[in-house]
Amino acid sequence: MTVPVEWYVALSAILFSIGALGVLMRRNAIIIFMSVELMLNAANLLFVAFSRYLGNLDGQVLVFFVITVAAAEVAVGLALIVVIFRTKQSINIDEINLMKG
């Protein structure tokens, strides 16, 4: 029994929405980070699903790239969060508002 591709799309949309809402609504930088990962992986899921559905490996190759970029991003992002924590003693994103006009 194969799972129809629409389900994958729906799951991916749900995951992406959770991620997006997490980014928009949460204040903890780590959680925002995790939400971003969620959105990336929602996209990955869709890539893989469509790859299989279309019988084309391009999507799966692209997923590797996305995972690589995400790993790099996490490395840089976590480093930034550590530095911010060291200076501010907090990772509450609302306290980081230097750009306020």
Next chain:
Amino acid sequence: MNAFALAPLVLGLPILGVLFNGFVGRRFVEADRSVGEKWSGWAASIMALSAFVIVVLLFFSLQANGHHAEIVPMMDWISIPSANFHIPWAMQIDTLSVTMMLVVTGVGSLIHIYAIGYMHGDPNFSRFFTYLNLFLFFMLILVSGNNYLMLFVGWEGVGLCSFLLIGFWFDRTNEKGEAMNANAARKAFVANRVGDLAMILAMSLTFWTFGTLTFSPVFDSAVEMFHSGEMVHFGAFSASLGGVLTAITALFLVGATGKSAQIPLFVWLPDAMAGPTPVSALIHAATMVTSGIYLIVRSNVLFEIVRESHALVFGVISSPDLVALIGALTAVYAGLIAFTQFDIKKVLAYSTVSQLGFMIAAVGMGAYVAGMFHLITHAFFKALLFMGSGSVIHGMEHGHHHIAHKHGHGHDDHHDHFDPQDMRTMGGLRHHMPTTFWTYLVGSLALAGIVPLAGFWSKDEILAHASANSGGINTVVYALLTVAAFCTAFYMARQVKMVFFGAPRHKAAEHAHESPRTMTVPLVILAILAIGGGLLNFPNFGAEAAHGEETAVVEDTHATEAEADDHAAESDSHAATEADDHAAETDTHAAEGASGGINLALEHWLEHSIASFHLTEEGVVHMPHTPTSLQVPVAAISSVLAIIAIAVAYFVVYGSRPKTADERDPLQATPIWWMAVLPLNTLYMDYLIPAFNRLAEWAAHTLDWAFWHDFVHDNIIRNIFVGFANFASNVLDAQGVDGIVNGSGSVTRWLANQIRRSQTGYARNYALSVFLGTVVLLAYFLFMAR
């Protein structure tokens, strides 16, 4: 022989002298007084003498040339092609200018040499000669320029030199501590300024009318316009030629009254005697003061056109008649004032004013040659008299020094305010100063018009002209000039008597002694000229038959008409052979040479410059004709009057007087004194000048200050200006310009404040906008970009 190319040297040599004395002369004098003075003085004198030699060469060149006016261009001076305005720097060498140059350089050279002796020991010896040469330079520009502007340059230049030389001893003060010399210099300068203003106006009007200032084109177009009856157009309005020329000539007259010391501007000349005596002789007797006469003679064409056109000044009198009348009035009035003077130089100063009046009267009547003749002879004998008076003053000063030294050096109170120029302290000087006395006597008799000295012939020619052209103003002028001639003889006799005869009235006069050779030699030369000067324009004797067709018409009162006719005929031939001018002139000359020898030499010489010209259809209109023969009745009357005047003065009024220096002058008890003094002191000084001052004050304070400045300026000009400035500042600038600038600023600020709120600094807000942007883009790609 042609020496015209040398003409610029006439101007260059005096300037060379100016440079020498101005820059190095002082060093010479300071290094070694006696040698330095010789260098400085003789350098200046040699420049004057060399200029004289060149002028003599020019004289012969002109004769060789058939007396043709020669223009010697030197450079372009002012050239404005768009306005067609060209003023060259060019000399006009014609018989008139050469005559003037001969007088200026000739008499000038003698006075330079005289001044070497006179100025001996003066601390500013070389400065004096610098000014003297500078004066020569400007005077020569005045008489040699070929246009009115060059004449004016000279006119102003001699005025400047006059100022500098009158105020030469500017640091001298009188007993009251007033700087009299400096004041006199300023007075001369200011009085001349009045005349100069008129000159500028006259020149402007001349240029406006004729479009040029060069002599011959001005005169040619004046004649042409008179001939065609053309009106003169000044932009929108136009005037008749006669009217315009009346204005020009009347303004020339005002200029001449300033420079030639005529009523009402003569007041500066007597004060100008504060200058050193050589200056009085050169500038204020022989040369500068005659420039007014030169101006009128030079402009004779304009004056004659006015005479011919019957245009009147203010509808009263034509401008040549006004010239004659002012000259005659000045001659009488200054002659009367000379009675009342005790200063030896002031007598001569008023005498000069009076004699200049004779010349002005002569040129006003159209007797241009007679005026020039008197100018020349007057230059001889008045320079002689001034230099003689300088010699007397010199002698008196030495006499005074002699006493001061004799009285010992111990006490300083020998400053009894001794005035070496006061004739009352003189007397008996003929024994101490024989050369000065004899030359002075010659000069006095020449001035008084005693036969056969120079003054007789020239004065007589003027009187003869006035009586021969009788009628109208000329009769009045004749009467006035006869009275003036009487006055002349009287005051000169009074002066000679007081100075040279009788017993010395002061110790200084007892110890006076003769002046050095450099001073007496020029005196002797001038005395010879004063004796023989009449030969320049010796009249024919007896009937005028000597002149060919001219009939014997001496007694005939219509003689002038006959003469005029005769002249018209003569000049018809002139006109007919205009193309062959040379031949005609040589013909005339041959004829005259045969009949008259040296007679009327000056008239024949000058008639090449003072030409007749075509005015009417009928032919040539002539200058008023001066009788060419001796007018026996006129000469007799003036001679008898002169002899009576001398006799009255010498034997009757001043017979044995004055005996002491403080004796009253016999004339002081008579009405004559008051007649002379009243108008000058009372009318002029007490009424006219205060009235003028009040008028000037009214004009300055009420009219100009209160009305013009306070009312017009403040209320109208200032208020309008301030109102507009306030509007511009408060409304235009503060609200308009600033509003735009500030408004754009505040709009930007307001906009920025609005936009700024979007920049919350919260990362999620930015994330939301990215998200929304993505949604919008996706929506676009999904639904719109199909």
